[in-house]
Every structure is written in C-alpha cells, then in structure tokens.
Amino acid sequence: METVLEPFWQRFLPAIDDEIQSILASDDDDYRLYYGMMAYHLGWVDESFRPRQERAGKRIRPLICLLICDAAGGEWQQALPAAAAIELLHNFSLIHDDIEDDSVTRRGRTTVWTLWGIPQAINAGDSMFALAYHALTRLSQTLIPAPSVAQIWQIFTEACIRLTKGQHLDMLFEGQDDVSVEAYLKMIGGKTAALLAATAEIGAIVGGANRETQLHCEAYGRNVGLAFQAYDDILGVWGDEEKTGKSTASDILARKKTLPILYAMGQSSELRAHLARPEIDVERVVQLMDSAGAKDFALETARQYSDAAVAHLEAAQPAGEAGAALRHLTAELIRRRS
Numbered sequence: 001m002e003t004v005l006e007p008f009w010q011r012f013l014p015a016i017d018d019e020i021q022s023i024l025a026s027d028d029d030d031y032r033l034y035y036g037m038m039a040y041h042l043g044w045v046d047e048s049f050r051p052r053q054e055r056a057g058k059r060i061r062p063l064i065c066l067l068i069c070d071a072a073g074g075e076w077q078q079a080l081p082a083a084a085a086i087e088l089l090h091n092f093s094l095i096h097d098d099i100e101d102d103s104v105t106r107r108g109r110t111t112v113w114t115l116w117g118i119p120q121a122i123n124a125g126d127s128m129f130a131l132a133y134h135a136l137t138r139l140s141q142t143l144i145p146a147p148s149v150a151q152i153w154q155i156f157t158e159a160c161i162r163l164t165k166g167q168h169l170d171m172l173f174e175g176q177d178d179v180s181v182e183a184y185l186k187m188i189g190g191k192t193a194a195l196l197a198a199t200a201e202i203g204a205i206v207g208g209a210n211r212e213t214q215l216h217c218e219a220y221g222r223n224v225g226l227a228f229q230a231y232d233d234i235l236g237v238w239g240d241e242e243k244t245g246k247s248t249a250s251d252i253l254a255r256k257k258t259l260p261i262l263y264a265m266g267q268s269s270e271l272r273a274h275l276a277r278p279e280i281d282v283e284r285v286v287q288l289m290d291s292a293g294a295k296d297f298a299l300e301t302a303r304q305y306s307d308a309a310v311a312h313l314e315a316a317q318p319a320g321e322a323g324a325a326l327r328h329l330t331a332e333l334i335r336r337r338s
C-alpha cells in the first residue's frame with residue numbers, strides 16, 4: 001500500500017539529486033576522478049563511474065528540510081539549495097568517518113578511501129564540504145529575504161562546528177575507559193543530532209515560519225537525531241539481524257561505546273572486567289547487560305527523545321499533505337523496535 005510519504009519521495013528525491021548534480025557538474029576531463037569519487041559515494045555511479053540503476057539513497061535530511069518548508073506554507077523549490085548543502089555536508093562527514101573508523105564498506109559498497117586511497121578520499125570529503133557552501137550561495141537566487149539567508153548561513157555554520165566537535169569526542173572516547181552516559185549523549189548531540197536540528201530549522205525559515213515555529217522545528221530535529229541514535233544502539237545489541245543487516249555481536253566485539261553498553265559498564269564491574277579481556281564472550285556480555293537493565297534504560301531514553309520530538313513537531317503545526325508525510329516519516333525514524 002502506498003504511504004502518504006511515497007508521492008514526496010517521487011517528487012522531492014529527483015529534484016534534490018538534480019540540484020546536487022548541477023553543483024557537481026563539470027565537462028573538464030582532468031577532474032573526472034575528482035567528481036567521480038563524489039558521485040560514487042552519493043550512489044549515482046559504480047566504481048568505474050558507470051550509472052547505477054538502484055535508488056541512490058533515502059536523502060532523509062534534505063527530505064525533512066523540504067517537507068517542513070512545504071508544511072510551513074512555503075515553496076519547497078526555494079529550499080533546494082539548502083537541502084543540497086545539507087546532503088553534501090552529511091556526506092562529507094561520512095567519507096571522513098570511513099577513513100577515521102577504518103571502515104571498508106558503507107551501504108553495502110566499498111568505501112571511497114578503500115578504492116582510491118586515503119589522500120584522495122580526504123580531498124573528496126573536503127571538496128564536499130566546500131561544495132556544500134557553494135550550494136548555499138544559490139539561496140541568493142531565490143526570493144528568500146536577505147536576513148533569512150544570513151540566518152541560514154549562521155545556522156549551517158554552527159551545525160558544521162557541532163558536527164566536527166561530536167566526531168572529535170567520538171574518536172577521543174575510543175581510547176578512554178571511563179566515558180559516562182552524559183558524555184556520550186553530548187557526543188551524539190553533535191555528531192548525529194546537530195545536522196538534523198539545523199535541517200529542520202532551515203526548512204522552517206525558508207517556509208516563512210515565525211521564530212517560535214522555527215525553534216520548535218529545531219528541537220524536533222535535535223530530538224529525532226537523539227532518538228534515532230538511541231534506537232540504533234539498541235538494535236546493535238538486541239536487533240533482528242535479518243532486518244538490520246548487521247550482526248548483533250559486532251558492537252560488542254568492537255568494544256563500541258554505545259548507550260546501553262556504557263550504561264551497563266557503569267552498573268557492572270564484572271562487565272567492565274570482561275570487556276577488558278583479549279577474548280570476549282558475547283553471550284555473557286549480553287547476559288550482564290540484561291542483568292544491569294541496559295536495554296530498559298536505553299529504551300526509556302529513546303522513548304523520552306521520541307516523545308519530545310513528536311511534541312515539538314505538533315507544536316510546529318505542520319499543515320497539509322506535507323505535514324502528514326512528515327509525521328509518517330518521523331514515526332518510521334523514531335518508533336523503531338528491536
């Protein structure tokens with residue numbers, strides 16, 4: 001059955017990709033690899049730069065930006081430069097994350113650095129960062145008031161800073177044994193939630209919403225990001241592998257500092273000692289986490305963020321079919337089950 005979201009997928013996604021492709025377009029063959037690596041990462045081409053038939057990606061962040069703009073009564077086409085900038089910024093962070101995390105695959109495909117080397121991949125990520133700002137310059141070609149454009153630039157820049165601060169903490173925590181739950185939530189507030197918060201607020205600004213509504217949208221996006229990450233952490237230990245496509249042992253074996261693992265470590269000295277061993281008994285670790293109430297704690301945390309996201313979304317009063325689609329998308333993102 002077609003969901004209320006599907007017509008917006010069909011309408012918005014091609015427009016988003018067209019906007020990004022126009023920013024990455026070049027007829028200079030000297031830069032074939034330069035733009036090809038970015039096109040590969042974005043899912044448009046294979047490693048030989050041949051077009052792919054599969055859908056390139058969900059584009060969740062730009063989709064939220066356009067939906068909020070539309071639901072606020074604005075012209076969603078005016079938000080396309082900002083939506084493209086948001087997607088480029090997000091993918092800059094992913095290319096660099098893959099290098100920093102030594103990840104050889106992303107979305108089931110070989111990562112950019114694995115195919116073309118770390119130096120070129122770093123430059124591809126840097127290029128996406130620069131091109132994200134280039135995309136924002138197109139806002140001046142729309143009918144968006146100049147003060148609103150300036151406000152969007154400030155929000156976008158602050159999101160960039162919070163995003164990289166979050167990544168800094170994430171890498172720092174890898175070498176620390178005493179990371180608190182509070183520190184972890186601060187980290188994901190930057191790495192995961194900051195860009196979603198900016199995405200929603202920018203969509204409201206372009207849509208012409210008043211400042212109170214803009215702030216509700218910002219809080220909505222921030223809480224969606226926090227809830228999504230909390231649920232993702234739960235699925236990383238107790239999820240259905242057939243549905244998630246990810247082993248429930250991988251986070252534990254990698255000694256990742258996720259929300260339920262950190263909570264359980266704070267409650268159980270036996271778990272801390274076990275995770276410090278060279279060999280990890282995954283089944284025993286899960287037993288200790290269950291005894292510590294880690295799943296219940298993480299679920300309650302995720303629910304609190306989910307409830308806050310829904311409350312702020314309703315306070316923003318998104319209207320029309322776009323509002324209904326936004327509510328549906330939100331439910332898909334944060335009403336996840338393990």
